[in-house]
Amino acid sequence: MKKSASLIPRDKLFQFTLLVLCFAAWGTAANMTDPLVKVFSKTFNMSALQSALVQFAYYGAYFCLAIPAALINKRFSFKTGMLTGLGCAAIGAFLFYPASQAMTYGYFLAALFILAGGLSILETSANPYVMKLGCEKTATRRLNLAQAFNPVGTNLGVFLAATLILPNLNQADSTARTAMSAAEQKSIVSAELTAVMTPYVGMACVLVLIWLAIAFTRSPTADAKTSSGNPVDFKASVGRLFRNKHYRYGVLAQFFNVGAQTCVWTFTIQYVMEALNADEVTGGQVLQYSMILFLLSRFVMTWLMSKVRPARLLSIMSTVAILLCIVMMASHNITGVIALVMISGCLSLMFPTIYALSLGGLGDDAKFGAAGLVMAILGGAIMPLFQAALIDTVSTAFSFVVPAICFALITAYSIFDAKKRAEAAVTSTIAFAK
Numbered sequence: 372m373k374k375s376a377s378l379i380p381r382d383k384l385f386q387f388t389l390l391v392l393c394f395a396a397w398g399t400a401a402n403m404t405d406p407l408v409k410v411f412s413k414t415f416n417m418s419a420l421q422s423a424l425v426q427f428a429y430y431g432a433y434f435c436l437a438i439p440a441a442l443i444n445k446r447f448s449f450k451t452g453m454l455t456g457l458g459c460a461a462i463g464a465f466l467f468y469p470a471s472q473a474m475t476y477g478y479f480l481a482a483l484f485i486l487a488g489g490l491s492i493l494e495t496s497a498n499p500y501v502m503k504l505g506c507e508k509t510a511t512r513r514l515n516l517a518q519a520f521n522p523v524g525t526n527l528g529v530f531l532a533a534t535l536i537l538p539n540l541n542q543a544d545s546t547a548r549t550a551m552s553a554a555e556q557k558s559i560v561s562a563e564l565t566a567v568m569t570p571y572v573g574m575a576c577v578l579v580l581i582w583l584a585i586a587f588t589r590s591p592t593a594d595a596k597t598s599s600g601n602p603v604d605f606k607a608s609v610g611r612l613f614r615n616k617h618y619r620y621g622v623l624a625q626f627f628n629v630g631a632q633t634c635v636w637t638f639t640i641q642y643v644m645e646a647l648n649a650d651e652v653t654g655g656q657v658l659q660y661s662m663i664l665f666l667l668s669r670f671v672m673t674w675l676m677s678k679v680r681p682a683r684l685l686s687i688m689s690t691v692a693i694l695l696c697i698v699m700m701a702s703h704n705i706t707g708v709i710a711l712v713m714i715s716g717c718l719s720l721m722f723p724t725i726y727a728l729s730l731g732g733l734g735d736d737a738k739f740g741a742a743g744l745v746m747a748i749l750g751g752a753i754m755p756l757f758q759a760a761l762i763d764t765v766s767t768a769f770s771f772v773v774p775a776i777c778f779a780l781i782t783a784y785s786i787f788d789a790k791k792r793a794e795a796a797v798t799s800t801i802a803f804a805k
Contacts, residue, residue: 389584428487453492470564499730539563628718628721634777647704664715685785695711
């Protein structure tokens with residue numbers, strides 16, 4: 372059998388293509404959200420910690436909706452899970468319109484929560500589905516390939532933010548805005564929030580189109596098998612997963628991975644503005660460069676995994692990321708900005724690799740195991756709060772010690788995984804010799 376056929380079976384290529392669209396969709400949503408921290412801090416005149424609640428609402432929703440998503444997948448099918456997720460996400464994106472009319476920060480957080488909740492259900496369904504579309508041996512590479520299209524969406528998200536949102540921010544700072552009349556302030560805020568709303572409503576329309584494409588597509592055999600109608604033994608599955616040390620550590624590694632990724636991208640604009648004495652548009656452009664490198668690196672890493680064991684490659688990239696964070700902290704200038712962009716290259720393989728390594732060998736428990744790994748996205752809600760607090764009390768450059776610590780813990784997991792697999796190989800060899 373040809374190598375390409377073993378990676379993606381020909382009869383499942385169309386389903387894989389639809390899944391790729393889903394990966395791109397949630398990438399777009401996530402990375403349109405990153406610049407909102409800077410937007411809302413300026414529009415609503417808030418501290419970095421207050422504006423970081425954007426990420427808390429977004430990733431907190433991932434945590435809350437992952438278990439319901441797993442129950443949907445277990446009781447019904449991956450297709451049902453994806454349709455539910457796409458529907459909720461579209462509703463959340465449409466809610467940006469009334470939020471922009473109300474001009475209230477809390478309404479935007481509510482819309483983000485509903486949007487992200489839908490994406491949580493979608494991601495919980497799509498990731499394990501991709502792994503099932505072929506043999507288990509190529510599952511890690513197949514997930515990395517599908518996830519390689521996620522940064523296509525992230526680049527689109529950053530592009531939309533950089534062209535439709537950031538250029539429409541009024542350049543008046545908080546002092547200048549305070550001196551304005553109430554009518555002038557309202558006019559500026561209205562214009563800025565309308566700019567925020569436009570790309571989200573457009574994305575909602577795209578989500579509806581993807582929903583229709585999946586709804587009218589026949590489910591493959593792999594999906595039908597999940598709709599057995601058997602009772603959902605939630606307690607037994609969770610118990611087995613909790614006793615599995617390799618899986619537990621994988622969830623923690625994913626928590627810190629998403630935390631590191633969110634920290635790096637959320638505060639890229641702020642770091643660049645201070646390091647280069649630039650404006651938000653320049654910061655958005657640098658974030659776009661990071662996303663392009665992230666995209667290209669996903670394909671490179673997928674190829675490298677055919678030459679280097681995934682756990683070893685994960686260890687190398689996470690170690691390099693630590694060193695780049697140190698460079699950023701020591702050199703808050705163009706050198707630090709270059710190091711900041713390069714971190715995205717290291718990040719490219721982390722989420723799908725940790726995901727696949729953690730679910731390996733779980734069997735039917737992988738359905739709930741996937742939910743735990745999506746819940747770990749809560750790291751994107753928690754870790755930026757620590758970094759924002761350091762920005763407010765120390766400095767932006769020093770705050771990147773937070774992602775550096777996260778990368779160190781990911782390195783520890785990759786070493787643990789490699790050791791565990793080596794021990795398993797030795798045990799298997801001894802058993803075979805007997």
